[in-house]
Structure formats: C-alpha cells, structure tokens
Amino acid sequence: MSKPVCVVVGIGPKNGAAFARRFHAAGYSVALLSRKTEFSEKLVKELGSDARAYACDVADEAAVKAAFSAVTNDLGAVDVLVFNAGSGTWGNIEELDAKAFEQSWRVNTLGAFLSSKQVIPGMLEKAAGNIVVIGATASLRGKPFTTAFAPAKAAQRSLAQAMARHLGPKGVHVSLLIIDGQIAEPDDAQQPTTLDPAAIAEAAYTLTQQPKSAWTFELDLRPFGEN
Numbered sequence: 001m002s003k004p005v006c007v008v009v010g011i012g013p014k015n016g017a018a019f020a021r022r023f024h025a026a027g028y029s030v031a032l033l034s035r036k037t038e039f040s041e042k043l044v045k046e047l048g049s050d051a052r053a054y055a056c057d058v059a060d061e062a063a064v065k066a067a068f069s070a071v072t073n074d075l076g077a078v079d080v081l082v083f084n085a086g087s088g089t090w091g092n093i094e095e096l097d098a099k100a101f102e103q104s105w106r107v108n109t110l111g112a113f114l115s116s117k118q119v120i121p122g123m124l125e126k127a128a129g130n131i132v133v134i135g136a137t138a139s140l141r142g143k144p145f146t147t148a149f150a151p152a153k154a155a156q157r158s159l160a161q162a163m164a165r166h167l168g169p170k171g172v173h174v175s176l177l178i179i180d181g182q183i184a185e186p187d188d189a190q191q192p193t194t195l196d197p198a199a200i201a202e203a204a205y206t207l208t209q210q211p212k213s214a215w216t217f218e219l220d221l222r223p224f225g226e227n
Contacts, residue, residue: 003050005075007031007068009058009115010085011040014183015134018197019082022205024051028080031071033058033115050075058085058111059103068118077122080208083112084134089148101148108152112159120167127171130208133160137180137220157218164217173215175207180222192225 006023010016011034020043024030029050032040040053052074056067071078087107089100116131123129138146139153157176164174177200184194200221207216 002076003027003029004079005029005031005071005077006080006082007033007071007078007115007119008082008084009033009056009111010083010134011043011053013039013186014197015179015200016084017043017186018201019084019204020047020051022198022201023080023082026205029075031075031078033067033071034085058115059106061114064111064114064118068115072122077126078119078129079123080130080132081115081119082132082134082204083115085111085115086134086136087149087152090145091147092144093147096148101151104148104152105155108149109155109159112156116163120172123167123172124170129172131160131163131167131172131174132204132207133157133174133176134204135160135176135178137178139178161217168215171212173208173210173212175216176218177204177207178218178220180220182223191223193223195221195223 006028008016008019011032020030020032024047032043032053033056034040035057037053037055044051044053054067054070057063085107087104089104112133135157136153138150139157142150160174160176167174181195184196203221
C-alpha cells in the first residue's frame with residue numbers, strides 16, 4: 001500500500017523543517033518545495049526514504065504547476081498540503097514601494113492560491129484531504145512596519161476561509177494556523193516568549209487528523225510567556 005503524501009511549501013530550518021519531520025515520522029512521503037533547495041536537500045538526506053526536494057517559486061504559476069506535477073509523478077496524489085511560504089517584507093507605507101507591496105501579496109496570497117489549485121482536484125476525487133495554511137497574527141491587525149505583510153496575510157486568511165466554506169462540504173478540510181509570536185531558533189533552549197517549531201508542527205499535524213464532525217478552521221498559537 002502506498003504511503004500518503006504531504007507537500008510542505010516553504011522550507012527553512014524552523015517551521016518548514018519541523019512540518020516535514022512531523023509528517024515523515026507519521027508515515028507520509030514528504031515533498032519539500034522551496035525557491036532554493038540547498039537546505040531542502042540536506043533535510044532530504046536527514047529524512048532518508050520517501051522525501052524529495054523541489055525548486056519552486058510560489059509566485060510563478062508555471063513553476064508551481066511544474067513542481068506539483070513532478071511531485072505527483074514521483075510520489076503520487078497529494079493528501080496534505082502545508083502552505084508555509086511567506087514573504088516578510090517590512091516597513092511603513094513611506095518606506096515601501098509598490099513592487100515590495102505586491103511581492104508580499106504574491107508570495108503569501110497568490111502562492112497559497114496557486115498551490116491549492118494544484119491539489120484540490122485530486123482531493124475532490126477522493127472526497128478527502130487537508131490544506132493547512134500557515135498564517136500570522138498580522139492577518140488580524142496591522143502595525144506600521146507590517147504595511148505590506150499584514151494586508152497580504154489578511155488576504156491569505158480570507159482565501160483560506162473561502163476555500164474552507166467551498167471545500168468542506170465536499171470532504172476537504174482547509175484550516176488556518178495563526179502564528180502569534182517569535183519562532184525559536186534551531187537548537188536554542190526553549191524560552192517562555194518563543195514558539196517551538198516542533199510544537200507548531202504537532203498542532204498542524206493534529207489539524208489533519210480531526211474527525212469531520214468537529215473540524216477546526218482557525219487555530220491561534222502563542223507562547224505561554226506572552227505579555
């Protein structure tokens with residue numbers, strides 16, 4: 001029997017790596033999509049069998065289609081999509097230009113749209129599947145330095161809501177995991193004011209295992225030492 005397939009879009013040493021490790025440990029084949037593959041290739045060597053790395057610019061429709069086509073050919077139909085890609089473009093409205101503002105939207109929102117479009121048909125065929133969008137508390141409130149990031153994350157949240165309403169009755173669970181706090185660095189001692197990537201990954205995995213009678217849409221994660 002073939003293994004279920006999880007695609008993690010947006011791979012780095014913190015959350016991206018933690019998502020890949022958690023789903024791989026649960027018996028999934030994992031596909032790691034990122035613009036640059038240097039770190040992803042190292043992670044594939046760590047995970048061993050049933051892990052693959054793919055180069056993908058999530059803001060480029062052709063690149064997204066090509067990457068997901070390769071994943072399907074190599075591993076099979078996608079059961080879980082974790083969209084973790086994000087563009088942290090910081091600055092106030094006087095400091096940012098239109099290009100920076102648009103790029104934040106293209107990565108955070110358009111990237112989630114394009115990636116979801118690639119997995120939805122296969123999930124609908126089975127009337128099953130999970131799309132977990134990794135959001136941020138900036139989606140709920142804007143600050144001066146999040147002039148580009150907050151609108152992009154707010155749009156991403158609305159996209160996830162719309163997909164959840166459309167796909168839920170058809171058997172596909174769409175959820176949004178809002179990260180509200182600083183992520184701990186790899187190998188750092190846990191601090192009261194930081195979020196452990198492994199704990200974040202556990203929350204994401206739990207969302208994908210929920211019974212249909214009690215699906216969560218939005219889940220906020222905050223460190224226990226938050227002021």
